[in-house]
Amino acid sequence: MLPPGAGVSLKHAHCAQVRAAPALPAFFEVHAENYLGAGGPGHRMLTWVRERRPLSLHGVGLSIGGEEPIDARHLERIAALVERYEPAAFSEHLAWSAHGGVYHNDLLPVCYDADMLARVCRHVDQVQDRLKRRLLIENPSTYLEFESSTMDEPTFISEVLARTGCGLLLDVSNAVVSCTNHGRDVQAYLQALPLDAVRELHLAGHAVETDVDGRELLIDTHDRPVPNRVWALYEQLLPQLGPVATLVEWDNDLPDFATLCREAAAAERRLAAVHSTLAIAT
Amino acid sequence: MNQQRFSAAVRDAGGPAPVGLRVRAECDPLRRLDVYRNNHFASLVASLEDNFVVCRALVGEPFFREMARAFVQSHPPRSPVLAEYGRLLPGFIDAFEPAASVPYLADVARLEQLRIDAWHAGDARLVSRSDFERALASAERLPQLRLALHPTVGALRSRYAIADIWMSHQGMMPIESVDPMVPQGALVSRPDDVVQVTAVHPATALLVETLADALPLAAALEAALNDYVDVEPGQVLTELLQSQAVAAIGFPTEHDA
Numbered sequence: 001m002l003p004p005g006a007g008v009s010l011k012h013a014h015c016a017q018v019r020a021a022p023a024l025p026a027f028f029e030v031h032a033e034n035y036l037g038a039g040g041p042g043h044r045m046l047t048w049v050r051e052r053r054p055l056s057l058h059g060v061g062l063s064i065g066g067e068e069p070i071d072a073r074h075l076e077r078i079a080a081l082v083e084r085y086e087p088a089a090f091s092e093h094l095a096w097s098a099h100g101g102v103y104h105n106d107l108l109p110v111c112y113d114a115d116m117l118a119r120v121c122r123h124v125d126q127v128q129d130r131l132k133r134r135l136l137i138e139n140p141s142t143y144l145e146f147e148s149s150t151m152d153e154p155t156f157i158s159e160v161l162a163r164t165g166c167g168l169l170l171d172v173s174n175a176v177v178s179c180t181n182h183g184r185d186v187q188a189y190l191q192a193l194p195l196d197a198v199r200e201l202h203l204a205g206h207a208v209e210t211d212v213d214g215r216e217l218l219i220d221t222h223d224r225p226v227p228n229r230v231w232a233l234y235e236q237l238l239p240q241l242g243p244v245a246t247l248v249e250w251d252n253d254l255p256d257f258a259t260l261c262r263e264a265a266a267a268e269r270r271l272a273a274v275h276s277t278l279a280i281a282t
Numbered sequence: 283m284n285q286q287r288f289s290a291a292v293r294d295a296g297g298p299a300p301v302g303l304r305v306r307a308e309c310d311p312l313r314r315l316d317v318y319r320n321n322h323f324a325s326l327v328a329s330l331e332d333n334f335v336v337c338r339a340l341v342g343e344p345f346f347r348e349m350a351r352a353f354v355q356s357h358p359p360r361s362p363v364l365a366e367y368g369r370l371l372p373g374f375i376d377a378f379e380p381a382a383s384v385p386y387l388a389d390v391a392r393l394e395q396l397r398i399d400a401w402h403a404g405d406a407r408l409v410s411r412s413d414f415e416r417a418l419a420s421a422e423r424l425p426q427l428r429l430a431l432h433p434t435v436g437a438l439r440s441r442y443a444i445a446d447i448w449m450s451h452q453g454m455m456p457i458e459s460v461d462p463m464v465p466q467g468a469l470v471s472r473p474d475d476v477v478q479v480t481a482v483h484p485a486t487a488l489l490v491e492t493l494a495d496a497l498p499l500a501a502a503l504e505a506a507l508n509d510y511v512d513v514e515p516g517q518v519l520t521e522l523l524q525s526q527a528v529a530a531i532g533f534p535t536e537h538d539a
Contacts, residue, residue, distance in 0.1 A: 033362045037402025038433065041475045061362025067285045074362060099289040103359040105329070106321040108292070111283060143314040145304040146283050181314075183306040213308040219317060252328075 002027050002054055002088045002200055002245030004275075006267035008260040009249055015045050017257035025264040027088065029056035029247050036077050046085065054088035056200065056247065057081065061103065064123045064137070065110035066096035075130055082131050089200060089245070091136035091169045092127070094120070094157065109142045112149040112156040120156075124164040136167040136199050141174035141206075141220035143181055153178070154192035161197050168194060171202035172237065173230050173249075177218040181211075190237065198241055203230055203267065204249035223252035225263060234267070238274040246271065292318045293358065326354045329364050330371065334394045336451045337375075340384055349378060365402050368395045386442035386462055393448050393479065396436035396470040400477045404433040406529040408473060414523050417531045425500040429493055430530035434472035437490035444468050445481035473526040480525040485510035486518045490527065 005026025010018070018024070028049050035042060049055065059078060062070060082090055095107035110116055128135050139157060151159075161168060170193065179186035205224035211217035226248060234246075248263040283302035291300050292315070303311040330350040331338055338346040353374050359367045372395065375381055375388040417427055438444060443460055445468035450457040467487025469480045489506040497505070503515055522528065 033364070036363050037365060038404030040401050040403060040405070040434075040472065042402070043405075044475060077363075096285060097362065099285045101360055102289060102293070103362050104289065104292065104322050105325050105359060105362075105364065106292075106318060108285075108288065108318065143317040144311060147302050147304050148283060149304070181306065211306070212310050212313055213306065215306070217313075217317075 002056055004243035004245055004271065006264040006271060007053075007056065007245060007247045008257075008264050009247070009251060010046070010049055011251075011254055012042055012045060013254055014257040014260070015041070018045070019048065021257060021261070023261075024053055025261060026268070027054040027056055027245060027247075029058050029249075032057045032059045032078055032081055032090075033061045035081055050085055055085055056089045056091065056245070057085065057087040059090065059092040060107070061097055062092050062123075062127060063096045063098045064092050064127070065094055065108075065116070065120055066098060066123070067116075067119065068099060070123050070126055071098065075127065079130050082133070089136055090131060090133060091138055091200065093138045093140055094160070095140045107140055109140065109144055109146070110156075111146040112151045112153060114150065117151075117156060117159055120160055121163045124160060124166050128164065128166065134165065134167055136169040137161070138169040138171050138202065139174050139178075139193070141171070141177040141218075143217075143219075145182060152192070154189060158192075158194045161194050167199040168197045169200045169202060170195070170198045170237075171204070172233050173202065173204040173206060173226070174220060176230055176233065177206050177220045180216050180218045183215075186233065190233070195237075195241060198244055201234070201237075201241075201244055201246040202249050203234060203246060221252060222249050224250075226266070231266070231270075235270055238270060239277065243271050243275050291315060292322055293355070295319055295323065295355075323351055323354055326359065326364075326367070327351055330354075330368060333365075333368050333398050334371065334391055336394060336448050337387060337391050339451045340387060340390060340447075341381065345380075349375070349381060352378070365398055368398060371395065386440065386444060386447060389438065389440040389442055389444045390447060392438050392440075393444055393468050393470070396438060396468075397477050397479065400434040400436060400470045400472050403472070406432050408432060408526050409528045409531050411523060414528065414531055417533075418519065423533055425498065426533050427499045428496075428532065428534060429499050429528050431490065431493055432471060432527055432529040434470070434477070435490060435525075435527040436470040437487040437494075438468045438470075439465075439484045439487045439491075440468070441465050443481075445479050448479055449481070469521075469525040469527055471525050471527045478525075480521070482521045482525065483510070483513050483517060485513045486521040486525075489518055489522065 003026050007027035008025045010028040010030045093107050097104050179189050203226045204222045207219040207221045209217045246267045287300050299311040299315045305311050327350040357370050372388045372391040375391055381387050442462050443464045443466040446460045449455050450460045467482040467484040469482050485506045492502040492505050
């Protein structure tokens with residue numbers, strides 16, 4: 001399990017800055033698909049980090065929410081990486097990214113009906129069996145939904161967790177993005193999720209566009225600081241969740257490593273406040 | 283709405299939104315579908331832009347982006363490992379009519395993909411210069427001598443001065459000094475974890491390609507020199523040694539034979 005502190009994404013562009021940093025964040029997260037080569041400087045850096053901090057491996061390509069079976073070859077490669085680094089957590093998305101031999105390099109929306117629920121549970125079981133560990137599933141950011149969906153997202157997620165025993169990676173930013181885009185109350189959405197199963201949080205920045213109805217369309221871009229409305233929700237959630245590992249995600253238009261660390265420190269301060277509140281209460 | 287139809291709609295950039303999509307009241311599903319379309323095309327184009335830096339410099343950003351987009355349209359990735367995605371790009375460029383005025387563009391793409399592959403390839407020790415020279419010194423056993431290339435090593439033979447073109451666009455030599463129309467080989471290796479490109483005689487590049495088939499050095503050298511009569515074996519071996527491409531060198535023991 002990840003430590004209840006603040007982590008950052010490890011980017012190879014920051015390699016020298018990370019090695020020279022005066023202090024490291026509580027943990028590092030990497031996209032598993034970037035480390036499927038046999039060796040080289042990327043693995044050297046990941047090994048360096050792993051010797052110093054817990055690691056979170058975050059998959060983007062298993063297509064857990066796909067209609068097609070899990071790509072067995074890809075699962076084997078992920079399993080080899082998990083064995084090599086023994087990460088503190090492995091997570092994936094409630095989404096699909098491949099179909100008919102095409103890899104989209106994007107996280108596409110799932111239709112929430114009984115067939116998909118059974119399929120997603122089979123996939124989660126298969127991944128957990130192969131990796132011999134509990135998987136964390138992340139709530140998606142979406143721009144479209146399906147008329148044929150028969151349940152809402154929190155219900156679907158709750159069922160997956162109940163049937164498979166996997167944990168929840170709650171992406172607070174994704175909740176804001178999806179609820180805004182679909183005109184839903186984000187508080188109600190969050191409270192409908194199985195919050196007792198949250199083992200990691202994600203916070204990220206998003207782009208704000210205007211949709212044809214004149215209201216906001218949020219795009220999950222991971223290319224800027226965490227906005228105030230996400231921080232506000234994070235502060236509201238923490239007393240309820242208790243201290244939980246929190247990743248500040250930043251994948252595009254990368255700033256320097258010190259800026260990522262400042263974002264993580266902003267999360268760390270809020271975590272520390274919850275720690276001390278809980279300590280007083282007990 | 284099955285995933286086949288959704289996937290096709292994302293990849294059909296100008297097409298209509300399929301039925302069965304749900305959006306906020308007074309919103310247009312097409313506007314939302316365009317977000318997924320943009321994620322798909324823009325993220326893959328950006329990944330190619332990151333990996334094919336000199337190709338980009340040779341043709342300019344707008345041209346490269348258009349070409350990359352056409353590649354994504356006709357050759358979508360088949361695997362989530364994007365480091366491998368560019369392997370089909372050189373062949374695509376060969377047939378991409380608008381790029382015909384830059385005849386060496388496809389070979390530059392080949393070289394840049396070799397560099398990506400070298401960055402991700404497995405780890406192994408390199409043989410020292412003295413070990414290499416000692417092995418070459420025993421003339422009577424030379425026909426049995428075998429080399430193992432480092433897993434990072436790649437070779438390319440081109441009708442163009444491919445290594446010089448690449449290096450001059452990395453600021454490693456003046457662009458004015460490069461005559462692109464001279465045939466050249468390039469070796470890619472990763473000494474001290476830094477991917478490097480070395481300009482070599484095409485015969486040396488052919489030797490490396492042949493060694494990759496696990497031929498003994500003497501046989502590989504003979505095959506390589508057959509095609510290039512203007513080059514001495516000593517030059518080829520010196521270039522191979524200097525490019526730090528060899529992971530093991532030695533004679534097969536009787537047990538191996």
